[in-house]
Amino acid sequence: MPQRKGRGNWGKNKGKSGRGGGNNWSTERKSYAEVPKVNEQFERLYNDMSIVPEGEEREQFWAALRRELPNSFRFCGSKGHALAVQKNLDEHFIPQIKSMKFDDQTVEPPMPITWYPNQLAYYMTTPKNVIRKFPPFAAFQKFLVSETAVGNISRQEAVSMIPPLLLDVQSHHTVLDLCAAPGSKSAQLVEMLHAGEESRIRKATKQHQDAQADPAGAADETVEGNDWSDDGRATGLLVANDVNYQRAQMLVHQVKRLNSPNLIVTNHDATMFPSIELPADPVPAGTKKQGKWLKFDRILADVPCSGDGTCRKNPNIWKDWIPGNGLGLYITQVRILVRALQMLKVGGRVVYSTCSMNPVENEAVISSAIDRCGGIEKVNIVDVSDQLPELKRYAGLKQWKIMDKEGRLWNSWEEVEDAKSKKFEASLERVVPGMFATAGHDLPLDRCVRVYPHQQDTGGFFITVLEKKSEIRAKPETETKATNNTPSVVSIAKEIVAKPESDGVIPKLETIEDYAPRSTDHTVETGTASAAQRQNKEAIADIDTASNKRGLEDVGDSAAQDIKRARTEKDEGAGPGAVGEVGQMEHWPMPPSAPLRHDEVTPDEPAAAAAAGGSRGRRNNQPHEEAFKYLTPDHEELDGIFDFYQLSSRFPRDRFMVRNALGNPVKAIYYTTALAKDILTKNEGRGMKFVHSGVKMFVKQDAQGQDICRWRLQSEGLPIVEGWAGENRIIRCYKQQTLRKLLIEMFPRVSGEHWKELGEIGEKAKDIGMGCCILRVEPSDQEDGFKERLTLPLWRSISSLNLMLPKEERRAMLLRLFKDESPLIDHSQQPNRKNGPAADSTVSATSAPETVNDSDGGVALNDVDDDMEDADATAPVGASGVGTEEDAMATEDALRAKQQEIVDVDQAVAAAPEREGETDEANTTV
């Protein structure tokens, strides 16, 4: 974004809030403008340190911080489809918006963010409430909402897009996002894993088809790119984690839109993220198998922070900013970063980021973490000055000051020690040596990146890229300047005992006590306890509070209790020196699970299910997650599916799983990558808290007719598998008018002579067997052809053919592909079909479907897009056993309700604060 002095036309209206008509736009704008934007300590800290030079630029800095933030959004980089959506913005909406006037003012259209690669991100200064409420924006608003719901657009603050861009993710990478909710950066990371995948898969499937047709003549097209090992599919993985369960659910919603099988969502405290076990490598007979642990190529540590760089969208920060906020987070931030570096492969990258401008949460954390990991020879700060060349930025600070709780500024730890030696200083309690820049410690902290609000009209942000140069053994906190503790006997003993890791294999230590973070809970807190002990106790409390209040006890996690119990026993003997060592171990265990009590086993799940690793019972109020159980490749349901769709034997059969403890395919079958499968199966029952994984690929269908497969393809999973399906279930479409008709008309008839009305696809539609099939929209150079490739699920019943798409998605596609806002026509809404089709505008989304007399006899589309997991493996499938279009309509209604739910949740996610203490109103994404 270019540097901007004002906020364009909308900003000029700030003073005009009393304008006639009393529109909401004025009122809401006023509320932002009215929040007082002064805070003496906040302003003094940054002015005193001169983070921006005095004079005109400093004025611009503060003026920008006092302005409301522009909205921003970006297009999904990995989907060809999303690029067509972007074209729609450029060619349709932007010219439309440019011609609009509101209150005699021109309206500023979305503009590309210049530093974002491939012009995929945009910003817009028009306030979101104007977009929502000013009628000429209605179509644009609809476009944003529907494209966001299906994953083509992500609404995200501009500066928040930087950290993933600097992580340099490739499709075979194992990536960890340690503090991921609400998930905007995770979504970006998932997209990066899938970059280039569509064209790779197309090449791989084409080559396979060619080879089948002519084994001698097929050309090998799989020459470019780096990820052919799985027929072009991305082999990497994102583990997205958040300590807060509710926020982890938002994260799931956010990333689920992208339909990635390369994703696992977890729910752990990042300071002690458990080591993930992998299946051991094969060894020669008679040799003992070595434990193998996952290490990551890339880790994002977008840590909890005080968030003062977000005061443009969260004006309350002006009122609430106190120096203690940043001080209190420092230890947690260092622990998260050290844990990230421990879990990183040698040669891998960690990106550390905050939306705070305070060096105590930024350069001090970087410097302390590098110190704990053995210095710059072990962990280097990467020079990224040549990356994102258009991005204006400031270098990281090499000198800074620490503001104590009373607002006094300190230059060095020596000054603090001197003051403390004279009298007890309560306000210095949280100040520790590691917070200060150390003279003579020549870390290239200038390679850190600071982005200030006036530079590109954004929020403030801090980003640092770290590279692990060699294996590390993190020093215990007590032995570093992060705290002022002296080393404990226990920690020294551990350093001697701990075995070095090699080749990405971390040796497994034996006892829980070895890993357990030291609790101060049972350490006698006396007047003589050291400041470090008190500090550490507060720091542990900080994990609980700063991590959105989900600490050891809060999670209701029996594992946490076990850890506490274990460390308590040890601490009793260890004395005060044992405190302050949280996070020192390289290898953290899974939190152990408490055994399920008999009275916790629910009646519908026998004890056998619990024994099988099921999770129907709630343990100590721990959130309930269904098990992830993989089907054996020779499972009979898979036989049926592979036969019906004539799926190539080359498509992997061992990656299908279900979400119930008994492992029975009841409602839905999900697909994951091989690595996700290895992780989910190997770590089952070890206490790892998996919250989500897998793309729904097949959904159980009530359908009559002998030859119909009861498993229909779900649109989420279709792109993954469709290239491997046989011609018998494919209908090809080349002409725009064919697809347009299928989008506008629901349940068009194929019986009798009606099939002719379907044009180019009529004959195939007439002849294809009943059940689920695939509509392949092929691109061509014809005038009435398509520029983009599309694949959609269809259902052929006795008398009709129907695209299995929710109404909202039909409308979004009509708008995007044909600029068409026609009402949908529902042919199933005609008793006896004698009175002509019903236009969609007359159909109530919530009304019970009318009775349809002429049963189509083929299918009852139950549970379409039902996100409920297979809660009960023994439940009967479907209710009626007789399929009618009535059922199908009920399905459409369910879909529509679901779609609405998606939009609602999406709006909630978009409004969810990224940072502690932000209000929902604070979020200004469109």
Ligand SMILES: C[S@@+](CC[C@H](N)C(=O)[O-])C[C@H]1O[C@@H](n2cnc3c(N)ncnc32)[C@H](O)[C@@H]1O
């Ligand atoms: C700045 S936000 C992350 C924003 C996110 N990366 C995004 O782009 O949407 C910080 C997140 O860290 C989580 N968090 C706080 N303490 C944590 C901890 N100890 N371990 C893991 N997550 C933590 C919070 O719940 C919060 O969701």
